[in-house]
Amino acid sequence: MSYLDQITSPTLLLDEKICRSNLQKMADKAKRHGMNLVPHFKTAQSHIVGEWAKEYGIKEITVSSIKMAEYFCGQGWENIHIAFPFNPLETKKLNELAKNQSISVQLINEAVTEKLTNELEHPVGFFIEIDAGYGRTGVEVTDFGLIEAILRKAKKSKNLSFKGFYLHPGHTYYIENKKKIYEESIAALRMLKNKYRTEYPNLVTRVGDTPGCSVIDDFGDVDEMGPGNFVFYDMMQVNLGSCSMEDVAVALAVPVVDIKKDRKEILVHGGGVHLSKDVHQEPDGSKNFGEVVYLNENGWEIPIQRSFLKSISQEHGIINASDELLTKVKIGDLLGILPVHSCMTADCMGGYLSMNGEKIDHAESVTGK
Amino acid sequence: MSYLDQITSPTLLLDEKICRSNLQKMADKAKRHGMNLVPHFKTAQSHIVGEWAKEYGIKEITVSSIKMAEYFCGQGWENIHIAFPFNPLETKKLNELAKNQSISVQLINEAVTEKLTNELEHPVGFFIEIDAGYGRTGVEVTDFGLIEAILRKAKKSKNLSFKGFYLHPGHTYYIENKKKIYEESIAALRMLKNKYRTEYPNLVTRVGDTPGCSVIDDFGDVDEMGPGNFVFYDMMQVNLGSCSMEDVAVALAVPVVDIKKDRKEILVHGGGVHLSKDVHQEPDGSKNFGEVVYLNENGWEIPIQRSFLKSISQEHGIINASDELLTKVKIGDLLGILPVHSCMTADCMGGYLSMNGEKIDHAESVTGK
Structure with a gap:
């Protein structure tokens, strides 16, 4: 059974392989x-x-x-x-x-x-x-x-x-x-x-x-x-040049609840209480609350055509969807969102799901704030 | 013993009297x-x-x-x-x-x-x-x-x-x-x-x-x-004209950890993981992450001279402090912050403290996200 089968609501995924690679690289650098x-x-x-x-x-x-x-x-x-x-x-x-x-x-x-x-x-x-x-x-x-x-x-x-x-x-x-x-x-x-x-x-x-x-x-x-x-890492760091998108080790899995093809919009359950309200600006001045990735059984892949969360409220997220995404997606699917600020997203979510379907602890899940 | 005596870290205060008055007013309006x-x-x-x-x-x-x-x-x-x-x-x-x-x-x-x-x-x-x-x-x-x-x-x-x-x-x-x-x-x-x-x-x-x-x-x-x-209610609603500052029923109690008089800055333990990153703009374009109130045994009072959180990071908050506040405050005091967006702050904090020192439940304290 894939880890995806147990997800029905917004869930923070943690890819151990990527996280370990980030730890390894920084440890090597420090040693050097x-x-x-x-x-x-x-x-x-x-x-x-x-x-x-x-x-x-x-x-x-x-x-x-x-x-x-x-x-x-x-x-x-x-x-x-x-x-x-x-x-x-x-x-x-x-x-x-x-x-x-x-x-x-x-x-x-x-x-x-x-x-x-x-x-x-x-x-x-x-x-x-x-x-x-x-x-x-x-x-x-x-x-x-x-x-x-x-x-x-x-x-x-x-x-x-x-x-x-x-x-x-x-x-x-x-x-x-x-x-x-x-x-x-x-x-x-x-x-x-x-x-x-x-x-x-x-x-x-x-x-x-x-x-x-x-x-x-x-x-x-x-x-x-x-x-x-x-x-x-996270999209803020990608934009700062600290890392590439492939280095981001967490993605928020969000259920697709509606699609408006004419507006190129996808509505997902995933908002400020999950991601936090950290935001970065696109070159054209529009807001970006996280980058869409496609989930699969082993984790996620980065799309060729970009899609991103253009607005969020407490629980709602609206994706500015590429044509590629609009062709693939249907209501009831899960998408991944690479967060703008992973520290805040992890704190909001208070826990992770690994790619082999295991829960990974976070202080907030135990102690409350 | 005052409810204040049990606070050592960021704590969300809920004033039952104000909250009940808000409920009463809206119930009366609906009835009318x-x-x-x-x-x-x-x-x-x-x-x-x-x-x-x-x-x-x-x-x-x-x-x-x-x-x-x-x-x-x-x-x-x-x-x-x-x-x-x-x-x-x-x-x-x-x-x-x-x-x-x-x-x-x-x-x-x-x-x-x-x-x-x-x-x-x-x-x-x-x-x-x-x-x-x-x-x-x-x-x-x-x-x-x-x-x-x-x-x-x-x-x-x-x-x-x-x-x-x-x-x-x-x-x-x-x-x-x-x-x-x-x-x-x-x-x-x-x-x-x-x-x-x-x-x-x-x-x-x-x-x-x-x-x-x-x-x-x-x-x-x-x-x-x-x-x-x-x-x-919250400061966003005050700024929208929905209510007055006196109607805001929650305030985040934050410990003062440093004071820089020359810069008119007060550093508090209280940041994005407590308040959320919702922000509103002052008329001069500067950012405001919450308004300072003075805590007392019965709740809080609104200062004559305004002070507000001008920047926050994950756990840090920096207050743009009035002369009045700088005269009163010392390291180790508690200040109150009226949040910009109370729904998000409550969700971040996952619980409240009442003015008689009792804990008030929030879904997040029980279920996690």
Whole structure:
């Protein structure tokens, strides 16, 4: 029986072969550059995908909330890093977690450092997050006053230990010149390493974002890379040039519920609650919420003539259909949609179906939000 | 102990008082117009909110998927209508559901009507969905050929019974002149009722969308209204003029993790996985992902000086902060965010916390997606 026979409603498919190939390629790349790969598991949020990752030598992971860290606790990870400015309201939960699991957090201000200094009951590592131009979070790269204030406060705690500097150059998502961003990021991390390594000889530097880690081939002396999305990739990454459509490891299977040939429209059950509302723009300015692929017993194939989701609402999706698709499709068929942003789609769906019909876990299916 | 004391991570608050007032107002309006209110529960997706609704005379509800219908089954609803073009892959599930629950579905083509005619094992009602200008789904209002083909096919089934015409004028969400849309919608439904009521004397007409049902005061001879979002409202509806900010019944509580006074920015734990990525545009073209409110022991208050979420990623939110807010706020505080699109936020969060600290159910917390 094909995995397709068990699908009657929107279902997120995960192609293990493609996912493993993505893991393998990034692990090889890290190795080639002498770097430690610490993938960000906010994308897959899955124990099973975690087990696959271990086969490529991955020993530590990153997550983006304490809840996600809780999910991965006890799964044999040498360390789980929470790459989000630590939320001081969760200090008690951190103490619980750090009892039995090596954990590190991210610090960017004195207030939270002080709270942890006073209240931590178990050893916890920390990175200082550095902002070298992205502008979302982190200590500005030249704000040595703040860096040193954090280090000073942390030194008072026997439980807090400084691991190094973390830099997420997220502007690779919207600025063309990724090489320049990486030159700046590498230079910033090198400068900080040189400045602080006498005092902290074991400090490491980490850089991480999928567009950069996918295409850059000079990481200077940065020690670790922490991309997340690469395990699945998605249409946003295809459009950024990080990967090809063949590298996208997840597709949302959607049932066809109506066809309007005259308008070249296909109505599917598949909307914002399944895919999320992430969108990219076609060259002509129209919106694209995901690319159509044809499902078969082994996974999916990429059509010669493109079709894509041109609009979605909560549960509805309307496909702008090619002539090729209109010839093949009938009501009651299933189509595949390669998502614009796979991290969000996976979080919406809270679980996957493999090509051999097995369920693959996702944190959301167990813990709720 | 205040409900606030139990919050350490992003949490969706539901103010019962505001929600009940929204239910009361819409129930009163329906009554005033001699209409039956059949709210769309894709917004709340909650048994508890369903119980509140019953107190205002609501006896039937609408949902948007068979999975959601399953959630509301056995809760004493006189009928559950699935307002989505029926997905033929779910015929078996429909048969299961219709054993013990009065159900109606939506039909817009012959293929699915034929399938149900052949395979239905229990009585199920159906509406024909009409498209009178929105362009998302439905039979075009003048396509009598298709309407009659559906009716003819359905007549062959002893289990399928025609209930009437359903019209969702969703273009009220982006076209200013809602009065004109309603005049056209009412005229379309009246024409269809007149044309088919000799053959189907009990047929009803239903119109439903929150912007229209909130502001229109002439529903002609339409029998039923089916708005959904009004139970909670949200910033999109405030901006459409459907309600005031005081009518928004849900707010996402988010922890403050960093403050950058010089940039007037506050970093919170609250992003796309909590709020969804729905966005509206400020008059100056900048993006707004939700409006800041100040939380207190009884709920929240609307600030004099506005602050709003100017950007979000998967878990991060950055607030464009007013001077007033910057004076009050400190790291570790909780702020409230009135969402842009409450249906999507509720679906992301899968549950609510009431002002007396009690958990309120949501379908997603139980069934997964």
